Amino acid sequence: MVLQEINQALQRGDVNGVTQGIKSALEQGLEPRQILNEGLLAAMEVIGIKFKNNEVFVPEVLIAARAMNAGMEVLKPRLIETGVEPIGTVVLGTVKGDLHDIGKNLVRMMFEGSGLTVHDLGVDVSAERFVEAIKEYKPQIVGMSALLTTTMGEMKATIEAIKAAGLRDQVKIMVGGAPVTAKFAQEVGADVYAKDAAEAAFEAKKLVY
Numbered sequence: 001m002v003l004q005e006i007n008q009a010l011q012r013g014d015v016n017g018v019t020q021g022i023k024s025a026l027e028q029g030l031e032p033r034q035i036l037n038e039g040l041l042a043a044m045e046v047i048g049i050k051f052k053n054n055e056v057f058v059p060e061v062l063i064a065a066r067a068m069n070a071g072m073e074v075l076k077p078r079l080i081e082t083g084v085e086p087i088g089t090v091v092l093g094t095v096k097g098d099l100h101d102i103g104k105n106l107v108r109m110m111f112e113g114s115g116l117t118v119h120d121l122g123v124d125v126s127a128e129r130f131v132e133a134i135k136e137y138k139p140q141i142v143g144m145s146a147l148l149t150t151t152m153g154e155m156k157a158t159i160e161a162i163k164a165a166g167l168r169d170q171v172k173i174m175v176g177g178a179p180v181t182a183k184f185a186q187e188v189g190a191d192v193y194a195k196d197a198a199e200a201a202f203e204a205k206k207l208v209y
């Protein structure tokens, strides 16, 4: 089955296999969300487990991540609803010291699919850069992602910097990422925690309406 082929190709880090698999899945009429969940995300989860168990190492994870991103490029136009009027603006980034961006990119896609304009600052984003971006883009929401327990603290530092710049009242702050919890979000002074990309989009819509 094509989803299984996509899954296996992603685990091998086979960019061509993933992109071709997605194209034929779409031609067969499969839902983009099903391709994302059962093809790409399921495979990434396997990679995550193997990485944790020392069955695969950083290079294999990187090539799988590259195939994931290539697959997302093919899926993105199909995931994003066309012709949606922007309902609000978000500044999004992975915090300083953290290079993980797969989850953040999914959150961005779901935001875009919900009609939000997203200014994606990328990875390893300093508190100062977040502050500059708030001044530049005047977003209603600032979204921060962290995947490492060692970088979660940057969320607090960024919120403090936003406060110090006198901008805290102008934005709602959303945090997420595997080690982040609702309790942590509250402790660092964020407004919202979202556990996954779908919830992030749902919560963001509530914040802008």
Ligand code: B1M
Binding pocket: 044, 045, 047, 048, 049, 051, 052, 058, 059, 061, 062, 065, 097, 098, 099, 100, 101, 102, 103, 104, 106, 107, 142, 143, 144, 145, 146, 147, 148, 149, 150, 174, 175, 176, 177, 178, 179, 193, 194, 195, 196, 197, 198, 200
């Ligand atoms: Co890294 N890594 N990694 N890694 N890596 C983890 C996170 C880890 C849990 C693996 C493990 O040991 N089991 C572990 C962290 C341990 C910890 O801190 N507790 C870890 C480590 C240790 C490291 C390094 C330190 C390894 C090393 O070099 N020794 C290193 C750090 C580099 C750095 O950042 N400075 C490192 C490097 C890497 C790669 C570069 C090889 C690669 C990243 C490639 C990339 O992103 N472009 C990588 C990967 C791929 C992972 C795993 C395997 C997968 C992460 C992922 O993409 N998940 C991960 C293990 C795992 O999570 N099982 C691991 C899929 C993604 C869809 O999920 O990102 O959780 P996630 O996003 C979700 C939600 O969290 C949520 O929505 C997303 C979609 O539903 N979400 C938000 C995310 N952001 C949000 C923001 C929101 C709301 C929701 O609001 C704004």
